Amino acid sequence: MSQPSKHPLTSDDARPTPGRKRSEASRLAILAATRELIGEQGYEKLSIGGIAARAGVGKDTIYRWWPSKGMVVADAVMEEAQPFHLSPPAHAGSVDEDVRNWAHALARDFVDPTRVDRIRAVTSAASEDPATAERLYERFTQVQRTGFIDRLRVAAEAGEVRPDADFGAVADAIIGSLMYWATARRSDLTIESVDSLLDVLLRGLRADSAIS
Template identity: 90%
Template structure:
């Protein structure tokens, strides 16, 4: 818990900015996910992530604090960006944006906690290809 407390006290121990809003949801989500992936492959930050994950697994109060400080911020930023994209007709409005956020964040957590060495921008892009393809709004068809 000492490590979790120390990480909580840092001003910005991890990338916490929401996805940008440039007008291309694909580009914005990729830029955001790439920034997160760089945190997850950085040896010092990866060690911190594993340490706070371990602390969270031991204490529900610590888990809640860490969720509110980090995961919820990321999840909300992404789901908000996807809602804006839905309003603009870029993605399906009926998609489960929370599930998309969970898939991305959960995959990154898997890579770092399992100490997978294959996390890269390319592997993140492969995941995003599948998820973003499933989100695309269907083009209107003329009858």
């Protein structure tokens, strides 16, 4: 293998070299095998050799298209039609209702056995690979965080929440808490426990005129 690049790897680096046409059937088999093995073994025990054996391809085929295990995992998870709840909070009712509905939808991903295994896998991959971390942030965290902040800005304009509050910190508290539950393998995550967190955060956000 060639010497590692000094530059962070990106998804563009995973493209096949000229003259070597990527087999779509092989690509899909590799991604399907990766998803299966994530559920069976977890990220730590997952290996390129294991993926290749399950997919019926050679290890060189995988390395030709993906520069690291983390990038294979990122593609396997993120190329699913709906890997996680990716929609930001709606603008459908009060800010309290919209934030709770959004947080509940996120929490359901974190208690679903298949989805939480994949969340753990991409989180582990992101901790090892800057390119994977960037993809995860762009496809998941940034979408949720930006949408949440936008929803609170609208609420601030309507007088529902304090305009001087740190909306980004609130978003980080919610998303970060769910990630903690997942990565620490806590089994006590419920809608009720999420609501307890939201009660504290939303109480601190409310404008003075809205506090009863």
